[in-house]
Amino acid sequence: MKKSTRSLNSTLFLLMITILLFIAMYVAGMILFGGSGFAKPQMFLNLFIDNAGLIVIAMGETLAMITAGIDISVGSVTALVCMVMANSMENHGVSAVTAVLMALGIGLAFGVVQGFLISYLDIQPFIVTLAGLYFGRGMTAVVNTEQIAIKNKTFLAWANAKIYMPFGSYSGKGKFHPAYIYPTVVIALVVVLLIILMMKYTKFGRAIYAIGGNSSSALMMGINVRRVKFLTYLLDGFLAGLGGFLFCLNSCSGFVEQAKGLEMDAISASVIGGTLLSGGVGLPIGTLFGVLIKGTIASLITTQGTLSSWWVRIVLSALLMFFIVLQAIFAKMSMKKK
Numbered sequence: 001m002k003k004s005t006r007s008l009n010s011t012l013f014l015l016m017i018t019i020l021l022f023i024a025m026y027v028a029g030m031i032l033f034g035g036s037g038f039a040k041p042q043m044f045l046n047l048f049i050d051n052a053g054l055i056v057i058a059m060g061e062t063l064a065m066i067t068a069g070i071d072i073s074v075g076s077v078t079a080l081v082c083m084v085m086a087n088s089m090e091n092h093g094v095s096a097v098t099a100v101l102m103a104l105g106i107g108l109a110f111g112v113v114q115g116f117l118i119s120y121l122d123i124q125p126f127i128v129t130l131a132g133l134y135f136g137r138g139m140t141a142v143v144n145t146e147q148i149a150i151k152n153k154t155f156l157a158w159a160n161a162k163i164y165m166p167f168g169s170y171s172g173k174g175k176f177h178p179a180y181i182y183p184t185v186v187i188a189l190v191v192v193l194l195i196i197l198m199m200k201y202t203k204f205g206r207a208i209y210a211i212g213g214n215s216s217s218a219l220m221m222g223i224n225v226r227r228v229k230f231l232t233y234l235l236d237g238f239l240a241g242l243g244g245f246l247f248c249l250n251s252c253s254g255f256v257e258q259a260k261g262l263e264m265d266a267i268s269a270s271v272i273g274g275t276l277l278s279g280g281v282g283l284p285i286g287t288l289f290g291v292l293i294k295g296t297i298a299s300l301i302t303t304q305g306t307l308s309s310w311w312v313r314i315v316l317s318a319l320l321m322f323f324i325v326l327q328a329i330f331a332k333m334s335m336k337k338k
Helices: 002-036 041-050 052-066 074-091 096-119 125-143 153-160 183-201 203-213 215-220 225-251 262-272 284-304 310-337
Strands: 163-170 176-181
Touching: 002 284, 002 310, 041 052, 041 163, 041 176, 041 183, 041 284, 052 074, 052 183, 052 203, 052 225, 052 262, 052 284, 074 096, 074 125, 074 225, 074 262, 096 125, 096 153, 096 225, 153 225, 163 183, 183 203, 183 225, 183 284, 203 215, 203 225, 215 225, 262 284, 262 310, 284 310
Parallel strands: none
Antiparallel strands: 163 176
C-alpha cells in the first residue's frame, strides 16, 4: 500500500511540474509577445488545432509505454494513412467516408500485426515497431512518390468546418472576432476523455498499469498478460490511424516525407507528461499537457521570428532530458525506501 502511495505521489508531482511548466511558458509568451497576438484566445486554441492528430497518437503511445513497451511506427503509419487517403480520393474516386474507413483499417492492421508479434511471440517492441516504421514509410512511397493535394469536396468541408466559441478578441478597429476550433479538436478531446476514463475505471485500464509495473505479478493475479498487451497495441494502432486521419484533415495532402519525426514527438510528450520509460506509471492528462508544451514551444519560436524551427527540437530534447533525470531520481528514492 505504501509503495503504491509513493508511486501515486511521484506521478502527481511529475504531473504538477508538467502543468506548471506549461502555464509558465504560456504566460511568458503572453508577456513577451502579447503585441503579436499571443495573448489572444485564438492563439491558445491553435495549440489544440495544430496538434489534434498528435494528441490522439500520443494517447496510444502512452498506453504502449505504460505496458513497458514503445511504438516508433506511428509517424510512418500517419504518413501512410495520409497518402492512401489522398491517393484513393484524388486518383481513384473513392468517397471521403470510405477513405476514412481505410485509414482506420490501416491503423488496426498495424496494431494487429505488431501486437501479435510483441505479445504472443515475445519480440521486443522496439524491434517490431522499428520494422513497422520502415515498412510504413516504404509503403507510402509504393502508393505514390508525388505530393497529392486533396480536393475532395466532402473532405475539404470537414477540414474547413469551424466551431465558433462564445469568446474571442477585438481588432484594432473594434470589430469582434470570435475564437474557433475545428472538429478535429473535438475528436481529440473526446479521445483523451475516453482514455482517461478507461485507465481509471475499467478492468482493462488497471490491467495495463499492472502489466507495466510487474508482468510476472500481474500474471499471478490472474491477468491474461498476452491478451492485454495485444489489445493495448491494437488500440494503439487504431489511435494511430485515427490520429493520421486528423493529421490529414490539417494538411489536406499526402507525401512520402510527411509526419517524419512524429513518433519522437509522441514519445517526448508522453515522457514530459510523466509516463515512465520503465512502464507502470503514466497519466493521459499528463500526455495532453506534454503535447501542449511542445505546441507552445513551436508557437513561441514562430512568433519570435528569427530562430530556426530546429530550436523546437533542441528545447524539447532539453525538457525530455530534464524529465528523464527527474524520473531516475524518483526511481532511486523509491529503491532506497524499500
